[in-house]
Amino acid sequence: MLRFTLNGTQIEIEDGENRTLLEYLRNVKCMKGTKEACSTGHCGACSVLVDGRLTRSCVTLVRRLDGKAVETIENAPNDTMLRVIQHSFLDVGAVQCGFCTPGMVMATKALLLHHPAPTEPEICDGLKNNYCRCTGYVKIIEAVKLAAARLRGEDPDIDSFRSHESTVIVVGENQVVPEITGSAVGKSVWDVDGMDKTGGKLKFCDDLTAEDIGADTLLHGAFVWAPAPHAKINAVDYSAAEQAEGVVHIVTAADVPGMNKVGTWTPEQPVFCTDEVRFLGDHLALVVADTAAHARAAVKLVKIDYEELPGIYTMADGYRKNSFIVNTGRVSGDV
Numbered sequence: 001m002l003r004f005t006l007n008g009t010q011i012e013i014e015d016g017e018n019r020t021l022l023e024y025l026r027n028v029k030c031m032k033g034t035k036e037a038c039s040t041g042h043c044g045a046c047s048v049l050v051d052g053r054l055t056r057s058c059v060t061l062v063r064r065l066d067g068k069a070v071e072t073i074e075n076a077p078n079d080t081m082l083r084v085i086q087h088s089f090l091d092v093g094a095v096q097c098g099f100c101t102p103g104m105v106m107a108t109k110a111l112l113l114h115h116p117a118p119t120e121p122e123i124c125d126g127l128k129n130n131y132c133r134c135t136g137y138v139k140i141i142e143a144v145k146l147a148a149a150r151l152r153g154e155d156p157d158i159d160s161f162r163s164h165e166s167t168v169i170v171v172g173e174n175q176v177v178p179e180i181t182g183s184a185v186g187k188s189v190w191d192v193d194g195m196d197k198t199g200g201k202l203k204f205c206d207d208l209t210a211e212d213i214g215a216d217t218l219l220h221g222a223f224v225w226a227p228a229p230h231a232k233i234n235a236v237d238y239s240a241a242e243q244a245e246g247v248v249h250i251v252t253a254a255d256v257p258g259m260n261k262v263g264t265w266t267p268e269q270p271v272f273c274t275d276e277v278r279f280l281g282d283h284l285a286l287v288v289a290d291t292a293a294h295a296r297a298a299v300k301l302v303k304i305d306y307e308e309l310p311g312i313y314t315m316a317d318g319y320r321k322n323s324f325i326v327n328t329g330r331v332s333g334d335v
Contacts, residue, residue, distance in 0.1 A: 002066040007075040013062060021057035021065065022046045025072060032207040033073040033102045033200020044130030047103035047110075048072045054110035056129070073102035073200035081109055081151060086198035088147035090190045091158050091171045094139035098197025100132045105198055108144050116152055118144065219248060222295035224285040226277035227304045230311040233275050236284055240301040246294030251286040265329035276309075 003012050006029070017024075022039075025031040025048075034057055035045035041059035048057045049071040076082040085108050089095055104127065111118060111126030118126065123144045124137075132140060139162075146161045158171065172178050172190045180187050196202035203212070210218035224236075238250050253260045253272040260274075261267035273282045284304070289295035312318045 002063060004065040004067065005069045007071055008078070015063075017062040019062055021048070021055075021060045021062055021070070024062050025057060031072055031074050032203065035099055035102060035200075035204070036206060037099070042129075042131075043100070043103075044107060044127075045100050045103045047106045047130065049106060049110055052110070052113055054107055054126075054129075071106075073106060076105075076199045081112070084150050085109060085112075085143075085147045086195070087171075088150060089140075089143040089198050090194045091169060092139050092142045092146055092162055093167070093169055093188060093191075094135055094143035095191045095194050095197050096132075096134040098191075098193065098202050099204055100130065100135075101197050102200035104130050104132065104140060108147060111144065112148055112151060116148060118148060120145075217290070219288050219290065220292040220295050221251075221286045221288050222292065222299045223283040224287065224299050224302050224304075226273065226280050226282040226284070227306050228277070228308045229280055229313075230309040231277050231306040232309055233273065233277065233284070234305040234307065236305070237303040238285065240303070241287060241298040244289075244294065244298035244301055246290040247287060247298050248290065249288045251288060252284070266327070277306075 001012055001014060002017065003010065005011065019027075022034060022036055025034045026036060034048055036058065037043045037045035039058045041056045044056065046057040048055055050060070050065065051068050071079075073082070076086060082105065085105050089101065089105065095101055107127050107130045111123065115122050115126070120141060123141050127137070127140065127144070142161045142163070146156065146158065149156045149161075158169070168187045170178050170180055170187055170189045172194075175195050177190045177192050177194070180189060191197065193202050208218070210216060238252075241247060242250060251272070253270065253274050256271050259267060260271050262269055262271055270282070272286075273284050277284070285302070287295045287298045287302075289298060312321060312323050318324060
């Protein structure tokens with residue numbers, strides 16, 4: 001029997017627990033605030049604290065937790081330090097989509113536990129394993145500085161930490177988004193979902209259950225990614241994957257109604273690739289199964305016959321080969 005505490009509650013699990021801490025949190029305890037993104041320990045979205053140290057739960061086995069204390073973003077209502085960090089992120093506008101935010105908040109707490117007055121290089125080092133795809137790190141760094149000052153008992157002017165920003169943020173009180181009175185130009189309020197984002201409560205697609213969407217069952221998908229950055233696809237054999245446990249359907253270009261292309265202005269990128277892939281983010285198919293584990297296992301059974309082609313890996317090489325967007329489909333002029 002292994003024992004550890006989770007947000008102050010004693011947990012007991014029989015010996016032989018082979019799942020990761022992330023799987024345990026999300027699937028057993030239904031704690032969706034700890035996000036699953038890369039599942040390889042690279043992005044930091046799954047960050048939790050284990051004995052006060054920042055830990056990526058997707059690569060940490062539950063059996064390693066015996067006698068330890070685990071803290072997740074769900075502990076925010078009971079933790080003054082986490083609440084200060086949450087409010088600081090909102091007060092300087094360091095929240096966008098919110099997917100990476102719970103991990104970022106936990107990383108910030110881990111940093112401030114050991115460095116109550118961190119320098120900017122120390123902040124960058126403390127958050128180096130946490131990717132943020134949309135907020136931009138300037139505001140996040142400002143949020144950490146503000147939280148650190150507040151946790152030291154100071155009452156600083158918020159704008160003194162916003163050295164790269166001129167927009168006025170009308171901050172909330174008691175976890176309530178304020179209304180703007182008078183002119184709204186040049187003013188911004190807290191993100192309307194901000195408290196849910198910083199507290200890990202906002203649900204993203206992978207957080208939803210069958211009950212959430214009013215269905216009896218919920219299917220899961222896993223992509224068949226490009227086998228190389230640039231390659232000619234000769235053939236793809238899905239036969240083994242189609243027979244794999246739990247597989248319901250394999251979605252390919254043949255299933256796309258209408259044009260098999262998407263694009264911001266001009267449709268130019270395949271939804272599902274057929275004869276060629278041009279970067280590792282291209283995909284050939286989506287395996288749909290009864291569980292995420294079954295979908296991922298089936299993906300590994302797909303056999304791709306391909307020929308790797310020369311790639312472009314630097315801006316200079318792309319310029320030499322004239323590989324850049326010339327026409328965007330937009331027209332500029334005097335409005």
